[in-house]
Amino acid sequence: MRAILIFLAMVFSLAIGSVALAQDGPLRLRITDGVIEPMPFAIPAFQAESAAAGQLASDISRVVAADLTGTGLFREISPDAFISTVSNFASPVQYADWKAINAQALITGAVNADGQGNINVKFRVYDVFSGAELGTGLQFAGTADGWRRMAHKVADEVYSRITGEGKYFDSRVVFVSETGPKNDRRKRLAIMDYDGANVQYLTDSSAIVLAPRFSPDGNRVLYTSYETGFPRIYVLDVNNVGRRAIDLPDGTMSFAPRFAPDGQSAVFSLTTGGNTDLYTVNLGSGDLTRLTSAPSIETAPSFSPDGSRIVFESDRSGNQQLYVMPASGGEATRISFGAGRYGTPVWSPRGDLVAFTKQNRGRFHIGVMRLDGSEERLLTASFLDEGPTWSPNGRVIMFTRETQGAQGAPSLYSVDISGRNLKPIRTEGGASDPSWSPLQR
Amino acid sequence: MNSLKIAVLVGAAFALGACTNAGRFDNDGGFGADGAGAGFDVGSAQDPNSPAYFNQTIGDRVLFLVDQSSLTPQAQTVLAGQAAWLANNPEFTAVIEGHADEQGTREYNLALGARRANAVKEYLVTQGVAATRLQTLTFGKERPLEICSDESCYAKNRRAVTVIAAGGGTS
Numbered sequence: 001m002r003a004i005l006i007f008l009a010m011v012f013s014l015a016i017g018s019v020a021l022a023q024d025g026p027l028r029l030r031i032t033d034g035v036i037e038p039m040p041f042a043i044p045a046f047q048a049e050s051a052a053a054g055q056l057a058s059d060i061s062r063v064v065a066a067d068l069t070g071t072g073l074f075r076e077i078s079p080d081a082f083i084s085t086v087s088n089f090a091s092p093v094q095y096a097d098w099k100a101i102n103a104q105a106l107i108t109g110a111v112n113a114d115g116q117g118n119i120n121v122k123f124r125v126y127d128v129f130s131g132a133e134l135g136t137g138l139q140f141a142g143t144a145d146g147w148r149r150m151a152h153k154v155a156d157e158v159y160s161r162i163t164g165e166g167k168y169f170d171s172r173v174v175f176v177s178e179t180g181p182k183n184d185r186r187k188r189l190a191i192m193d194y195d196g197a198n199v200q201y202l203t204d205s206s207a208i209v210l211a212p213r214f215s216p217d218g219n220r221v222l223y224t225s226y227e228t229g230f231p232r233i234y235v236l237d238v239n240n241v242g243r244r245a246i247d248l249p250d251g252t253m254s255f256a257p258r259f260a261p262d263g264q265s266a267v268f269s270l271t272t273g274g275n276t277d278l279y280t281v282n283l284g285s286g287d288l289t290r291l292t293s294a295p296s297i298e299t300a301p302s303f304s305p306d307g308s309r310i311v312f313e314s315d316r317s318g319n320q321q322l323y324v325m326p327a328s329g330g331e332a333t334r335i336s337f338g339a340g341r342y343g344t345p346v347w348s349p350r351g352d353l354v355a356f357t358k359q360n361r362g363r364f365h366i367g368v369m370r371l372d373g374s375e376e377r378l379l380t381a382s383f384l385d386e387g388p389t390w391s392p393n394g395r396v397i398m399f400t401r402e403t404q405g406a407q408g409a410p411s412l413y414s415v416d417i418s419g420r421n422l423k424p425i426r427t428e429g430g431a432s433d434p435s436w437s438p439l440q441r
Numbered sequence: 442m443n444s445l446k447i448a449v450l451v452g453a454a455f456a457l458g459a460c461t462n463a464g465r466f467d468n469d470g471g472f473g474a475d476g477a478g479a480g481f482d483v484g485s486a487q488d489p490n491s492p493a494y495f496n497q498t499i500g501d502r503v504l505f506l507v508d509q510s511s512l513t514p515q516a517q518t519v520l521a522g523q524a525a526w527l528a529n530n531p532e533f534t535a536v537i538e539g540h541a542d543e544q545g546t547r548e549y550n551l552a553l554g555a556r557r558a559n560a561v562k563e564y565l566v567t568q569g570v571a572a573t574r575l576q577t578l579t580f581g582k583e584r585p586l587e588i589c590s591d592e593s594c595y596a597k598n599r600r601a602v603t604v605i606a607a608g609g610g611t612s
Contacts (some may be wrong), residue, residue: 182588208583210547229536230578231551253555253579256548269552274510274559274577276552297552313549319508320549343546357546383590386546402543404590433547 036420038075039104039162041068044086045079046109046123053113056144060111060121060151063195066202067169070195071396072421074098074217077103089122098128105134107158121150125158135161148197150441166393169194172437173389174212174221174238175399177201178410178430185430188221191238193437194391196426202241202354211387211433212236213258218437222257222266233257233268235283247286256299260327261307267291268325269299278312280327300344303327306352311335311345311354311371322356324371335373343386348394349438353417355388355397366399368417379419383408387432391441398425400432492533494607495526500601504559508545508593510556512564515565520561523603524568530605534574535559538602542595543582553581561601 027280043065048057068074084097088291089110098106109123122139126132138157142150149170156167156247168174177190189212192198202221203209203218210231212223221236228245233254236243248254248270257268260280270279278298280323290296296316303310304327311324317334320341347354348368358365358378364385368377392396395417401409409434412425425431447593476491481487486497495501501523503516527533541550558577566572587594
């Protein structure tokens with residue numbers, strides 16, 4: 001237990017860089033040239049405690065394993081190497097057998113299904129080298145249809161216990177699904193599990209849709225649509241797919257909406273007479289408040305988690321830079337000072353960092369910095385990376401990467417805030433503008 | 442052959458009062474086989490009061506430098522022609538569409554496209570076009586015309602297109 005926590009503390013206290021660590025104790029972290037050695041774990045297929053649970057038990061353990069290995073912090077040991085089998089969830093664990101194959105964590109589980117669509121999943125986590133259970137066993141009850149969510153909940157518990165970090169696997173992503181050639185893209189809103197499973201479409205492709213953003217409770221989405229022919233912001237209920245336009249003055253265009261943390265209001269860009277400024281709108285009353293009044297472009301606003309401040313981009317200095325101002329408007333402080341241009345700032349759910357898109361020397365980067373602009377760290381580089389969104393625990397960033405040229409197409413990627421574990425999220429067709437939901441309840 | 446068909450299509454669109462956006466059509470001759478008295482087909486790109494003339498002969502679009510929304514001298518010449526045409530064709534309104542190339546973030550490019558569209562609108566107004574006949578629209582980088590990823594395409598994508606329509610416009 002202690003050993004695992006030390007492992008974790010080391011993983012999360014270190015950023016990128018070449019670091020060599022003294023190795024003491026069985027659970028250890030090896031970092032060479034910025035690569036952390038993932039922790040090996042074993043997850044025997046979960047036990048089916050009833051005939052109806054057979055396939056589900058196996059499927060659930062596969063999803064748990066995929067969640068954990070997907071973080072880049074864990075490595076699954078092939079079942080072919082197992083010496084022990086786990087034939088009963090309640091049986092004592094033969095630690096020596098797992099130690100012998102260098103499993104540092106062991107995850108066991110069992111699934112019961114009543115044959116009427118209800119399932120029950122229980123699991124335990126063991127620190128093999130300490131020879132002790134890590135935390136206590138837990139069980140989740142749910143429906144067979146929702147088996148992937150139950151698997152994500154198990155993986156979240158394991159991840160959180162071992163890393164000390166917040167959970168994030170039981171979450172969804174709303175994004176823009178893209179098809180068609182570059183000069184005739186069809187776009188529609190879609191929602192999926194964080195890992196790309198269970199895609200559902202929320203709009204058709206009859207009008208351009210852009211940049212959906214989840215409400216703090218995950219039940220609504222703000223986005224921009226051209227259904228009137230002009231860009232305009234809408235709010236959509238993800239459960240019944242009902243939508244309504246936010247009422248705004250005639251002759252204006254609106255885009256880049258984002259919810260306030262209380263879910264009652266939104267901040268967005270409104271363009272009138274060619275000039276783009278920031279406003280908030282009360283989603284209940286429709287009352288508008290103007291936050292900025294400058295001839296420059298003010299856009300891509302994002303609230304602090306406590307709702308007191310807004311980070312946004314402006315070209316008031318001559319090119320795109322990041323600024324922070326009170327949520328009611330007023331004096332803004334510039335926070336980005338490095339070479340190049342900075343846009344699309346997003347406040348992290350932990351409150352300590354801003355993720356952004358940076359353009360410099362013809363390349364695009366996703367990066368993070370502190371709210372005072374210090375400790376800027378670029379996590380990616382490509383022809384076109386943009387639009388970061390935070391995982392619910394503030395540990396991972398998902399973004400859009402578009403490839404170059406006439407056949408260029410967008411897809412979603414995620415990366416750890418350490419800069420490690422850059423990987424694509426598999427989607428059918430093109431995908432852009434992800435927005436990560438809060439943890440589901 | 443093609444251009445003949447196009448002339449017919451443009452004429453039909455004109456008759457229906459629909460908007461046309463024929464900027465990609467080449468004006469490579471072939472008109473006048475059954476020429477009217479004026480020396481051009483009514484509705485063709487040689488007819489100074491036709492949408493085809495606006496779109497092709499005057500030019501329905503102007504181009505911008507990287508991250509700029511100011512009008513070049515060439516753009517001002519095109520827009521002066523657009524303004525004169527609109528003065529002669531008061532039943533037409535226009536939506537000015539501003540676009541950006543792909544080298545920018547989505548939101549910024551929307552705002553930049555709006556700036557470009559507005560720069561065109563303001564210029565047309567200084568040339569005497571009533572502001573009430575002009576609407577602006579931004580597409581940001583959502584509707585590129587050219588799809589390669591180098592300056593030859595970007596230069597054509599950084600544009601503002603004046604899309605004319607007969608009647609009350611799209612409001």
